[in-house]
Amino acid sequence: MKNSLLASSSTMSSPALPQQPLWRPYIQRLPVKIKYLKPRATTLHRRKPAAPSSFKAEERGVEFDTGDSFFRCESAVGRDLGVLAAAVQRRSSGGGLRVLDAMCGCSIRYLVQAEADFVWANDAFEGHRGLIASNLSSAVSRVSEGGGRRWVVTHYDANRLLVERYLQRDYFDLVDVDSFGSDSWFIRSAIASVKIGGLLYLTCTDGFSSGGHRPQHSLSSYGAYVRPMPYSNEVGLRMLIGGALREAAASGFLVSPLFSYYSFHGPVFRVMLQVFRGNLNDSSNYGFISYCNRCGHSQTYQWAELGQISCPCRNGMVSHSVVVSGPLWTGPLHSTAYVSKMLALAREWGWACNSKKSSLLEKSLNQFIDESDTQLPPGYIKLDEIASRAKINSPPASAILNALQKEGYTACRSHIKHNAIKTNCPMAECMVIARELQDAKPSNSFLSV
Ligand SMILES: C[S@@+](CC[C@H](N)C(=O)[O-])C[C@H]1O[C@@H](n2cnc3c(N)ncnc32)[C@H](O)[C@@H]1O
Numbered sequence: 084m085k086n087s088l089l090a091s092s093s094t095m096s097s098p099a100l101p102q103q104p105l106w107r108p109y110i111q112r113l114p115v116k117i118k119y120l121k122p123r124a125t126t127l128h129r130r131k132p133a134a135p136s137s138f139k140a141e142e143r144g145v146e147f148d149t150g151d152s153f154f155r156c157e158s159a160v161g162r163d164l165g166v167l168a169a170a171v172q173r174r175s176s177g178g179g180l181r182v183l184d185a186m187c188g189c190s191i192r193y194l195v196q197a198e199a200d201f202v203w204a205n206d207a208f209e210g211h212r213g214l215i216a217s218n219l220s221s222a223v224s225r226v227s228e229g230g231g232r233r234w235v236v237t238h239y240d241a242n243r244l245l246v247e248r249y250l251q252r253d254y255f256d257l258v259d260v261d262s263f264g265s266d267s268w269f270i271r272s273a274i275a276s277v278k279i280g281g282l283l284y285l286t287c288t289d290g291f292s293s294g295g296h297r298p299q300h301s302l303s304s305y306g307a308y309v310r311p312m313p314y315s316n317e318v319g320l321r322m323l324i325g326g327a328l329r330e331a332a333a334s335g336f337l338v339s340p341l342f343s344y345y346s347f348h349g350p351v352f353r354v355m356l357q358v359f360r361g362n363l364n365d366s367s368n369y370g371f372i373s374y375c376n377r378c379g380h381s382q383t384y385q386w387a388e389l390g391q392i393s394c395p396c397r398n399g400m401v402s403h404s405v406v407v408s409g410p411l412w413t414g415p416l417h418s419t420a421y422v423s424k425m426l427a428l429a430r431e432w433g434w435a436c437n438s439k440k441s442s443l444l445e446k447s448l449n450q451f452i453d454e455s456d457t458q459l460p461p462g463y464i465k466l467d468e469i470a471s472r473a474k475i476n477s478p479p480a481s482a483i484l485n486a487l488q489k490e491g492y493t494a495c496r497s498h499i500k501h502n503a504i505k506t507n508c509p510m511a512e513c514m515v516i517a518r519e520l521q522d523a524k525p526s527n528s529f530l531s532v
């Protein structure tokens with residue numbers, strides 16, 4: 084049973100890993116970095132010592148066994164988004180979708196819902212071999228009618244697999260590396276194994292690094308010195324994209340985000356990047372973000388402006404109240420065109436209807452479209468911060484958004500933080516507008532948000 088599931092060059096439609104018995108001793112000789120985090124008691128299933136556990140999960144009509152693998156039902160929106168992006172990619176390239184799920188856990192959704200023609204399902208934990216294979220085979224036969232392989236299961240360290248696929252010139256339309264913490268050592272090999280124009284789905288779950296509490300750590304992982312900022316969860320997404328951009332640039336590629344998704348459970352930062360050929364230049368959206376603790380003003384800086392960082396509240400003088408993070412991605416977090424296609428597909432599939440589960444997906448996609456406006460700078464402004472700086476009650480989000488738009492500013496809600504807005508209006512002007520709103524209303528009208 085086990086051996087029949089191994090990749091074999093005689094049966095696979097794609098170039099294969101080295102023939103047996105090479106792979107096992109080969110993998111044992113080299114240090115392999117594998118993390119297997121025990122799921123939290125609330126979200127993960129208890130391990131049974133004797134027989135493998137069987138726990139059924141259902142997502143968008145697809146049933147699969149989660150066993151005692153690392154599976155979080157809260158990550159469903161992240162998986163929905165991955166499947167939608169993969170399906171859009173399949174449609175726009177006219178079919179032939181090949182997916183490499185480098186840390187797959189037990190998930191089978193690319194194969195079933197994105198109708199991938201081939202899925203390479205890899206998870207370093209060999210104990211899940213039967214689980215993954217039985218999930219895949221109960222959905223789609225291992226070999227297609229034409230005799231080509233539809234899926235393969237392996238248990239390599241993700242980085243080793245990605246390097247090997249690259250060396251075999253076996254490229255994928257989508258590579259998903261759903262890693263833990265701020266692991267990043269595989270990013271360059273993942274980029275190398277994606278087709279030009281293909282997609283790379285990356286994860287970070289390190290809220291300490293994005294929060295600016297481990298700047299040396301974020302520097303090691305993503306090349307970014309991150310300081311505490313009030314919009315740290317957006318900084319987390321920008322740190323991850325920037326880290327990937329740096330790795331891509333080293334080998335003559337660039338990446339651009341199609342969508343960027345933050346979820347508070349974990350926390351989880353997920354970015355879907357498109358890989359293409361190119362080199363960094365002055366308009367590459369890879370620079371620095373400053374925040375002034377004194378006045379709340381944020382600004383972006385290019386590399387050439389590094390000696391000129393200051394805040395308008397200090398008339399260009401050096402100030403300890405200004406914190407700077409970077410280099411980070413400073414461009415839009417999403418592609419309007421790509422997310423619009425994903426939303427259209429979600430509606431076509433009935434994934435964007437009124438049930439509680441579906442509405443979260445639709446809401447996120449709509450917010451991504453709003454946030455993708457190229458006029459919007461990095462960061463978001465918490466309404467409570469406007470209120471406390473202006474010494475007023477917190478303004479309702481809808482009222483301040485209307486007022487900002489009337490004044491000609493771009494403004495929308497943030498998908499990351501409830502009760503926060505993204506706008507190109509500076510903090511000082513937001514305070515003026517919020518005060519005017521309060522003055523125009525009867526007293527106490529700002530108490531509820
Ligand atoms: C966050 S879970 C994956 C969840 C899955 N993508 C999903 O959506 O349900 C990460 C998985 O990576 C596996 N893993 C950890 N380190 C690895 C490595 N170095 N190479 C490959 N897999 C690894 C773990 O066994 C775990 O199943």
Ligand SMILES: [Zn+2]
Pocket residue numbers: 375376377378379380394395396397
């Ligand atoms: Zn200032």
